[in-house]
Amino acid sequence: MKIQAVRGMQDLLPAQKKISRTIEDVVREVLAAYGYREIGLPQLEQTELFKRVVGENTDIVEKEMYTFDDRNGESLTLRPEGTAGCVRFAEQNGLLFNQVQRLWYSGAMFRYERPQKGRYRQFDQIGAECFGMPGPDVDAELLLMNARIWRKLGLDGDIRLELNSLGNPDARVKFKEKLAGYLQAYEQDLDEDSQRRLTSNPLRILDSKSSKTQEILRGAPVLSDFMDNESKQHFEGLRRLLDDNGIAYEVNPNIVRGLDYYNKTVFEWITTTLGSQGTVCGGGRYDGLVEQLGGKPSPGVGFAMGLDRLSLMLAEKMESSKDADVYVVSQGNAARATALRLAESIRDQLSGKKVVVHCGDGKFKSQMKKADASGADLALVLGEDEVAAGTVSIKSLREGGEQSTISQETLAQYCLDYFSKEN
Ligand code: HAM
Numbered sequence: 435m436k437i438q439a440v441r442g443m444q445d446l447l448p449a450q451k452k453i454s455r456t457i458e459d460v461v462r463e464v465l466a467a468y469g470y471r472e473i474g475l476p477q478l479e480q481t482e483l484f485k486r487v488v489g490e491n492t493d494i495v496e497k498e499m500y501t502f503d504d505r506n507g508e509s510l511t512l513r514p515e516g517t518a519g520c521v522r523f524a525e526q527n528g529l530l531f532n533q534v535q536r537l538w539y540s541g542a543m544f545r546y547e548r549p550q551k552g553r554y555r556q557f558d559q560i561g562a563e564c565f566g567m568p569g570p571d572v573d574a575e576l577l578l579m580n581a582r583i584w585r586k587l588g589l590d591g592d593i594r595l596e597l598n599s600l601g602n603p604d605a606r607v608k609f610k611e612k613l614a615g616y617l618q619a620y621e622q623d624l625d626e627d628s629q630r631r632l633t634s635n636p637l638r639i640l641d642s643k644s645s646k647t648q649e650i651l652r653g654a655p656v657l658s659d660f661m662d663n664e665s666k667q668h669f670e671g672l673r674r675l676l677d678d679n680g681i682a683y684e685v686n687p688n689i690v691r692g693l694d695y696y697n698k699t700v701f702e703w704i705t706t707t708l709g710s711q712g713t714v715c716g717g718g719r720y721d722g723l724v725e726q727l728g729g730k731p732s733p734g735v736g737f738a739m740g741l742d743r744l745s746l747m748l749a750e751k752m753e754s755s756k757d758a759d760v761y762v763v764s765q766g767n768a769a770r771a772t773a774l775r776l777a778e779s780i781r782d783q784l785s786g787k788k789v790v791v792h793c794g795d796g797k798f799k800s801q802m803k804k805a806d807a808s809g810a811d812l813a814l815v816l817g818e819d820e821v822a823a824g825t826v827s828i829k830s831l832r833e834g835g836e837q838s839t840i841s842q843e844t845l846a847q848y849c850l851d852y853f854s855k856e857n
Contacts (some may be wrong), residue, residue, distance in 0.1 A: 442555025454745045460586045468579050470536040470562055475519045478844045481509040487518035491634040498545040512544035516561040516738055525729040535567040537737025550712030552743045563736035570672035573735055581681055589747055597701045598689040599669035601661040609660040610636055620650045640688040656687055665698050695720040698714050707747055715739035756809025758790035763801035764816040775818050776845055783846040
């Protein structure tokens with residue numbers, strides 16, 4: 435039997451690697467523009483770190499970690515995420531007490547999940563973590579930075595922001611009790627995962643994908659009723675800052691995230707173009723984590739984006755991009771010669787636009803089908819009549835589909851005006 439790559443671990447062909455490199459370059463540039471500094475983190479950490487940070491009752495710790503004993507008998511784990519290692523790093527290197535830090539890292543993460551499109555057992559993240567800043571301003575800054583990255587990648591139209599606040603830990607404990615109490619009565623009707631979570635981690639039931647469970651949740655108590663005033667104000671402050679800066683979002687009370695360390699702000703950037711694995715970036719605040727790991731208290735907030743998912747999005751976008759901006763159809767030898775000449779004149783005027791001439795014979799109708807399929811905005815039509823009159827017919831392939839006939843001399847200028855209006 436031939437040896438194959440481990441299930442869920444992707445090979446990246448040159449074209450794929452090129453796309454992920456493009457994304458990394460953009461992210462790197464944007465992070466630098468906001469004053470974030472890159473750090474390097476090990477891929478292996480002591481298992482105990484993830485148990486304590488991510489949480490014993492999370493899917494990650496319960497069933498997804500690659501854990502083994504090294505030759506010394508010490509339990510080590512391939513990092514399933516970057517925040518735990520970053521907090522450990524910042525504390526160990528004395529970067530926290532009375533300081534403000536904006537840090538970022540990138541690299542492979544490992545989770546033993548069921549592989550599918552957009553979900554792998556080894557995947558790349560770029561993460562940013564900020565320390566020492568308790569206010570909502572830095573949360574807003576992280577989201578502005580994300581939005582700038584999506585814009586630069588041309589993905590902003592396909593990614594939306596969902597936002598929630600988890601309040602302080604006390605509020606969450608009270609809410610958890612009430613929620614579990616409510617759901618107990620419906621235990622038999624919950625999906626299998628949610629039944630299991632009812633005792634271990636009832637909050638995670640909120641983001642169950644089962645429609646029956648979501649139906650039951652409609653009558654459940656809501657976290658915002660238990661939220662402390664300070665968290666409420668923090669969340670309102672963040673929403674104001676986002677509104678002022680033109681960042682659109684939807685408040686989704688069901689976002690709880692799959693890691694235990696969050697308080698107050700949590701968010702996910704989601705696309706519908708990738709099927710069920712649509713979260714391309716997630717993050718939030720974790721003000722109690724440094725102290726929980728034995729350091730002096732220092733608030734923290736951050737995010738991580740999935741490079742593999744963003745690469746898929748960008749690749750799909752590039753594939754669906756059109757083959758032509760202008761498609762020239764013609765019939766007869768004289769018309770073909772004119773078509774080639776006119777196409778040259780348009781290319782001289784319009785750099786960056788694709789002008790495709792239909793080569794070879796074919797009925798006008800079948801040539802027009804090709805023009806449509808090419809994704810072009812304009813079809814130019816040249817038949818015997820046009821050649822005799824020195825004109826060219828132009829058909830818009832966009833909605834509306836207007837048609838006009840103009841003189842061949844004015845064609846290049848016509849195209850120039852058309853595409854400059856479009857931009
Ligand atoms: P996360 O939501 O677990 O958060 O992961 C962040 C992103 O990594 C996801 O939105 C997704 O794009 C990507 N990702 C996660 N699992 C997979 C997978 N199996 N295959 C492909 N991509 C995946 C965290 O990891 C937190 N450390 C984020 C954070 C930083 N919170 C605060 N600071």
